[in-house]
Amino acid sequence: MAGVDDFAQVLESVPGGGIILTSVDAVADWARGHSLWMMPMGTACCAMELIAASFSRFDFDRHGSIPRPDPRHTDVMVVAGTITRKMAPAVKLLWEQMPDPKWCIAMGNCAISGGIFYYDTYSVVRGVDEFLPVDVYIAGCPPRPEALQDAVLRLREKVRADSMSPGRRRAIEGVLPLPTAGDGTAEGGSE
Amino acid sequence: MSLVELREHLCATFPDLCPLFSIEFGDGVLQVGPERLHEAMEGLKTLGFDMLGMVTAVDFGEEFELVYRLRAREMGVAIIVRARLPRHTPRAASVTDLWPAADWHEREVYDLFGIVFEGHPDLRRILLPDDWVGHPLRKDYEDPSIIRRPDYR
Numbered sequence: 001m002a003g004v005d006d007f008a009q010v011l012e013s014v015p016g017g018g019i020i021l022t023s024v025d026a027v028a029d030w031a032r033g034h035s036l037w038m039m040p041m042g043t044a045c046c047a048m049e050l051i052a053a054s055f056s057r058f059d060f061d062r063h064g065s066i067p068r069p070d071p072r073h074t075d076v077m078v079v080a081g082t083i084t085r086k087m088a089p090a091v092k093l094l095w096e097q098m099p100d101p102k103w104c105i106a107m108g109n110c111a112i113s114g115g116i117f118y119y120d121t122y123s124v125v126r127g128v129d130e131f132l133p134v135d136v137y138i139a140g141c142p143p144r145p146e147a148l149q150d151a152v153l154r155l156r157e158k159v160r161a162d163s164m165s166p167g168r169r170r171a172i173e174g175v176l177p178l179p180t181a182g183d184g185t186a187e188g189g190s191e
Numbered sequence: 192m193s194l195v196e197l198r199e200h201l202c203a204t205f206p207d208l209c210p211l212f213s214i215e216f217g218d219g220v221l222q223v224g225p226e227r228l229h230e231a232m233e234g235l236k237t238l239g240f241d242m243l244g245m246v247t248a249v250d251f252g253e254e255f256e257l258v259y260r261l262r263a264r265e266m267g268v269a270i271i272v273r274a275r276l277p278r279h280t281p282r283a284a285s286v287t288d289l290w291p292a293a294d295w296h297e298r299e300v301y302d303l304f305g306i307v308f309e310g311h312p313d314l315r316r317i318l319l320p321d322d323w324v325g326h327p328l329r330k331d332y333e334d335p336s337i338i339r340r341p342d343y344r
Contacts, residue, residue: 086318119338119339119340120338122327122334122337
C-alpha cells in the first residue's frame with residue numbers, strides 16, 4: 001500500500017487534489033464496504049452458523065457478503081471455529097493468499113481466545129489473533145447469524161472510515177459504545 | 192447371534208482362547224497377552240470377524256491397555272479384544288495384515304500414546320505435526336504451553 005500512500009500525498013499537495021481524493025475515497029469505500037466477500041474459514045461448529053448466514057433465512061447476499069471458497073476472490077476472512085496448532089499454518093497461508101485490502105472477523109469464543117479449549121489443552125491456538133490481525137470479534141459459543149450480520153455491518157463502518165491518504169483515515173466512532181464507569185447509564189443496569 | 196452362542200462357537204473352534212473370554216456389561220471381551228495378540232486376532236478373523244471398527248488404548252500407569260473392537264457382519268455380533276502392555280516396552284504386533292483399516296488407527300495410537308506397532312507399513316504421526324515431541328494422551332505428558340485450570344471450588 002506504500003505506493004498508494006505516496007500517490008495520495010502527492011495528490012493532496014496539488015490544488016484541488018483533495019476534492020478528487022475525497023470523491024475517490026467515497027466511491028472506493030462504498031464499493032469495498034458493500035462487497036465484503038467472505039473467505040469462510042469454518043473449522044468447527046461455528047461454521048454451521050456461518051453457513052446458515054448465507055442461506056435464504058438470513059440472506060447475507062443482500063449485504064454483498066458472498067462466501068467464496070478461494071482466498072484470491074475474497075476480502076474478509078471469517079475464522080469460525082477452533083484453530084489447532086496444526087491448522088494454524090494453513091490458515092495463515094490462506095490469509096497471505098488474500099489480496100489487500102483485507103479484513104478478519106474472529107467468530108466465536110474459540111477463535112477469540114481458545115474458548116472452552118483455553119485450559120488443559122496441548123493442541124489448540126489460544127485465539128486466532130496470535131497470528132492474524134483481527135478487526136471484529138464476535139463472542140458466542142456459537143454466535144447466531146444475527147451476530148455475524150452485526151459484525152459485517154460494524155466492519156463496513158470501519159471500511160468507510162478508511163482513506164487512500166494516511167492523514168485522512170478517520171477514527172472509528174460508535175463501533176464499540178462502551179459504558180462509562182460509574183455514570184449509571186449503562187444498558188441493563190439495575191433500577 | 193448372542194454372546195453365549197459366541198462363547199460356545201469360540202470355545203468349540205479355539206479351546207485355548209476359551210478361558211480368556213468373558214462377558215462384561217453386555218459386551219464380549221477377550222483379554223489376551225501381548226505376545227498372543229496377533230495369533231488371537233488371526234483366529235477371530237477366521238471365525239468371521241471381518242470388520243475392525245476401532246483401535247484405541249488406555250493409560251493405566253504401569254501398563255497400557257490396547258483395545259480393539261471387532262464386528263462379524265454375517266453373525267451380527269461384536270467383540271472387544273484387550274491386551275495389556277508394559278509401559279517400559281510398549282510394543283505390539285500390527286494387525287494391518289489382517290484388516291487394512293487398522294493402518295490409521297494404529298498410527299493414531301502411536302501418535303497419542305507412543306505404542307509401537309511392529310510390522311506396520313508406515314508408522315508415523317497422523318494427528319499432530321511431524322515435529323511434535325512426546326505423546327499427549329499419556330498421563331505423564333508435560334508441555335509448558337498447557338495452562339492448567341484453576342481450582343474454583
